[in-house]
Amino acid sequence: MxxxxxxxxxxxxxxxxxxxxxxxxxxxxxxxxxxxxxxxxxxxxxxxxxxxxxxxxxxxxxxxxxxxxxxxxxxxxxxxxxxxxxxxxxxxxxxxxxxxxxxxxxxxxxxxxxxxxxxxxxxxxxxxxxxxxxxxxxxxxxxxxxxxxxxxxxxxxxxxxxxxxxxxxxxxxxxxxxxxxxxxxxxxxxxxxxxxxxxxxxxxxxxxxxxxxxxxxxxxxxxxxxxxxxxxxxGFIGNPPMNLIPAHYADGDVLIAGHRLKTTAAIPGEREVIVGLRPGSLHIAADGLKARVDLIEDLGDTAVLDLDCDGTSIRMRVGDHDVPREGDTICVTARPQDIHLFDPATRKRL
Ligand SMILES: Nc1ncnc2c1ncn2[C@@H]1O[C@H](COP(=O)(O)OP(=O)(O)O)[C@@H](O)[C@H]1O
Ligand SMILES: [Mg+2]
Missing domain, CATH: 3.40.50.300 (P-loop containing nucleotide triphosphate hydrolases)
Structure with a gap:
């Protein structure tokens, strides 16, 4: 056969x-x-x-x-x-x-x-x-x-x-x-x-x-x-799909709303990028992007948070044990290997 x-x-x-x-x-x-x-x-x-x-x-x-x-x-x-x-x-x-x-x-x-x-x-x-x-x-x-x-x-x-x-x-x-x-x-x-x-x-x-x-x-x-x-x-795959945030890139780091995140990218120099962050790869940390919790969608075993990060909206998925409250200010971050970079002009992955 x-x-x-x-x-x-x-x-x-x-x-x-x-x-x-x-x-x-x-x-x-x-x-x-x-x-x-x-x-x-x-x-x-x-x-x-x-x-x-x-x-x-x-x-x-x-x-x-x-x-x-x-x-x-x-x-x-x-x-x-x-x-x-x-x-x-x-x-x-x-x-x-x-x-x-x-x-x-x-x-x-x-x-x-x-x-x-x-x-x-x-x-x-x-x-x-x-x-x-x-x-x-x-x-x-x-x-x-x-x-x-x-x-x-x-x-x-x-x-x-x-x-x-x-x-x-x-x-x-x-x-x-x-x-x-x-x-x-x-x-x-x-x-x-x-x-x-x-x-x-x-x-x-x-x-x-x-x-x-x-x-x-x-x-x-x-x-x-x-x-x-x-x-x-x-923007099509994943539920909710990936956050796509315009940012400035310089020698392996990206700057979002005044906060620096490390990436695994080995592209030299500086440029504008679109940063992709999966809602599930964000986590609450002592240091990171400062954000206000606007809305919590409770799904039982997980929750989806709508965050306002200095005017940029970001969605994040958390387990049922670490749900903050609406109105709280939290710090969120992602591991360098979980940060995706795209070219805003060609829309392709970098
Ligand atoms: N007989 C037709 N005449 C004109 N346009 C058509 C015809 N059949 C499909 N299209 C157009 O071709 C595109 C692709 O259609 P289709 O393959 O049915 O899309 P999908 O299945 O992904 O929703 C659509 O924009 C649709 O309007
Ligand atoms: Mg069809």
Whole structure:
């Protein structure tokens, strides 16, 4: 099975008239990987997925699946299963008929369809609902039915476009964990579109972060979190995201609101920078940036503090044992290795 479900995108451009929805997108997905396309709304994620599925032809560039150029191959001949945000179930068919549909289309013998439908329904835990119509199912059950219809064919690629967006928060978390287990047990390559960074962080083996029709970074969630390579990614990943503060840099130190912080940067000389500080890497210290606690958001086991540091607002995450009070003045600092530096002009990591 080695090599099954490998994807390569090469310089894909998609124009809508004068507007470039994709401006040269390239990435590679390994067989069996859970690969997320993450980015804000309108950044080109669905267009990328549709180019991979064969639902949209790119204006330029090449798409390869398992080393075969499929750029202009018909969607039906790509051996791909897809799940959308709207489940797109056939309302007049039962759950069993919905799941069987792709197999009927592929003209599989009747004797094989029944067991395959049972098997797919069992994998997503809806085997007791096979006789119902979609209208008699909850949102979560409809979603499972759509998943079963996608996995029944044992396609080489599994494409999902915001499949959890219509579920309530609790069900979304449960389904998320089950989806990951399902993908692992099937060993299938999954390409997963989401605007929710937490979803991408928890599900993906690797992810591509999209901004305005371009991929700005590809890596494991841990890589992207630890070393965001632009201001835009730094401001998008993490909850709350990284604080981004204009500062003056001189020979390894940064000056913020009159306070000096050491960094690990080995850039000589002086310049203006944007300093990135994760809310969770700030800590209260005897000496540091002096700040007033404006607001405390208590999350139970942690709290997020809104700080006012001489007119600059900074957000900080603290454990439940060291929560100050609103109105207190505290000193906060970060370890040199936790201070990220960005170029204000190019917006890239320094
Ligand atoms: N058929 C179309 N005609 C014109 N613009 C489109 C069309 N389809 C998508 N777009 C635009 O392309 C951009 C990317 O869309 P899309 O890939 O759906 O974004 P995402 O999935 O990241 O939210 C958006 O600005 C969208 O408005
Ligand atoms: Mg989309």
């Amino acid at each position: 080695s090599g099954r479900g490998q994807v390569s995108f090469r310089d894909i451009v998609k124009m809508h008239g004068e507007f470039a929805a994709l401006r040269g997108v390239s990435f590679d997905i390994k067989p069996g990987e859970f690969f997320a396309l993450l980015g804000p709304s309108g950044s080109g994620k669905s267009t990328t997925l549709r180019s991979l599925a064969g639902l949209d032809a790119p204006t330029a560039g090449r798409v390869f699946i398992d080393d075969k150029d499929v750029t202009f191959t018909d969607a039906r001949d790509r051996d791909i299963a897809m799940v959308f945000q709207s489940y797109a179930l056939y309302p007049h068919m039962t759950v069993a008929e919905n799941i069987a549909f792709p197999l009927e289309m592929a003209k599989l013998p009747k004797a094989k369809i029944g067991p395959a439908v049972q098997d797919a329904a069992r994998k997503v835990k809806i085997e007791h609902l096979l006789d119902r119509k979609p209208g008699q199912l909850s949102g979560g059950q409809q979603q499972r039915c759509a998943l079963a219809r996608a996995i029944v064919r044992k396609a080489r690629l599994f494409l999902l476009d915001e499949p959890l967006s219509n579920l309530d928060a609790k069900l979304r978390l449960e389904t998320r964990a089950e989806l990951k287990k399902l993908q692992r047990s099937l060993g299938v390559t999954a390409v997963y579109v989401t605007h929710d960074q937490e979803e991408a962080m928890t599900l993906a083996d690797r992810m591509a972060v999209f901004m305005a029709g371009e991929i700005q970074q590809v890596g494991t969630p841990a890589d992207v979190f630890a070393r965001p390579n632009s201001i835009d990614i730094a």
